[in-house]
Amino acid sequence: EMQLVESGGGLVQPGGSLKLSCAASGFAFSGSDIHWVRQPSGKGLEGVGRIESKPRNYATKYAASVKGRFTISRDDSKSTTYLQMNSLKVEDTAVYYCAAYVCGSARCGMDVWGQGATVTVAS
Amino acid sequence: QSVLTQPPSVSAAPGQEVTISCSGSSSNIGNHHVSWYQLLPGTSPKVLISENNKRPSGIPDRFSGSKSGTSATLGITGLQTGDEADYYCGVWDNSLSTEVFGGGTKLTVL
Numbered sequence: 001e002m003q004l005v006e007s008g009g010g011l012v013q014p015g016g017s018l019k020l021s022c023a024a025s026g027f028a029f030s031g032s033d034i035h036w037v038r039q040p041s042g043k044g045l046e047g048v049g050r051i052e053s054k055p056r057n058y059a060t061k062y063a064a065s066v067k068g069r070f071t072i073s074r075d076d077s078k079s080t081t082y083l084q085m086n087s088l089k090v091e092d093t094a095v096y097y098c099a100a101y102v103c104g105s106a107r108c109g110m111d112v113w114g115q116g117a118t119v120t121v122a123s
Numbered sequence: 124q125s126v127l128t129q130p131p132s133v134s135a136a137p138g139q140e141v142t143i144s145c146s147g148s149s150s151n152i153g154n155h156h157v158s159w160y161q162l163l164p165g166t167s168p169k170v171l172i173s174e175n176n177k178r179p180s181g182i183p184d185r186f187s188g189s190k191s192g193t194s195a196t197l198g199i200t201g202l203q204t205g206d207e208a209d210y211y212c213g214v215w216d217n218s219l220s221t222e223v224f225g226g227g228t229k230l231t232v233l
Contacts, residue, residue, distance in 0.1 A: 035222055037168075044125060045160075045168065045211050047222035063221040097167055109158055109173025110213070116167055 002026040002112045004098050009117030012088055020083040020117050022098030027112060029079040030054060033101040035110060036072060036083050038094035038119075048096070051081060066092075088121045095119075126151065127212055129225035136233050140200040143228045145212030147193050151223055155215045157195040159188055162209040162227070171210075172197065202232050 008020040022034065033056075036048040049062040051072040060072050071084040081098055096119055100112040128146040135141045145157065159172040170179055172188035175195065187198040195212055212225040 037222065037224075044227045045162075045213070045224040047213075047224065049221060061220040064219065099168070107174050107177040107179070109170050109177070109179060111170050111173075111179055113167040113169070 002100075002102070004100060004112050004114035006096070006098055006114040006117040009096065009119050011120045011122065013123050014088060014090055014121055016088050016121070017084070017086045018088065018119060019085070020096055020098075020119070022081040022083070022114050024079040024081070024100060024112075027100065027102055029100070030076040031103075034072075034074060034081040035099045035101065036081075037097045037099055038092075039097070039116075040091075040094040046094075048083070050101075085119070088119075090121050093119060093121045125226040126216060126219065126223040127214065127225035129210075129212060129228045131226070132229045132231065134231040134233055135202055137202055137204060139202050140198065141202065141230065143197045143199075143210055143212075143230070145195045145197070145225050147195075147214065147223075149193060150218040151193075151214045151216040152190065152195055153193040154217060157188065157190050158213045159186075159195075159197045160211045160213060162211065164208075168211070199230070204232050206230060207232050 003025045005023045012018050033052045035050040052059045069087045074081045095116040098114040099110045133141050156174040160168040171186045175190040176188040185200045209227045211227050216223045
C-alpha cells in the first residue's frame, strides 16, 4: 500500500520554527516529486512548494508566501521529506499535507497524500 | 482569492449529474495537466482525475474530466449521497512556480 505518514506538527509562537517530516512507503519514493500543500481552517488548498527527484537535481520551488522562510528537503535513503518552517506567522496556521506525484503504466498524478499535520502559530 | 476559479457550490438530486468548472489562464491550465480532488470532512485530499481526464484505479467511471483551452470540467453522474464533499481542481502554474488550486466547490446531493 502506498503511504505517506506525517509528523512534527504542533503549536508555535509567531517568529518561531517547526519542522515537519513525511515518511513514505509502498512506492518508488526516490523517483517521485514531493509536494507540500496546506489548508487553513475553513479555507481552500494552497500549494506550499515541491522538491523534485534526483534525476532533476532535487530542485525546489516555493510559493511566494513562504519563499525565504520555508525549506523543503529530502533523504531518499530514509524515504522521507522534510518541511522546515522558520519565521512563522499567524497566517501560516493550517493543516499541512505532503503529497507524492507518482507515475504508473497509464497515468501520473498526485496519488498519495499524508494524513495531514496541524500547525498552529499563536502567542 | 484563488488563482483558479470554481463555483462555490453545486447541487443536484441523487441519480442526477453535475459538472464543476475550473477556469484559469495560459500560465496554468493552458499549458499543464489538470487534476481534480475530493475532500471529505476530516480526511486528506483524494485524487479523482489527473492528466485532465485519467482516473486512478478504484475511481468509478461516474467521475470524468475534460479540458479545453484555459478551462477544465469535472463531471459526476449517478450522484450518490456519499459524493457530498468539497471538490478542488489543481494544476501547476509557470508564473507562480507552484501548484495552484481552485477555491473549492461544495457538492450537495439533495
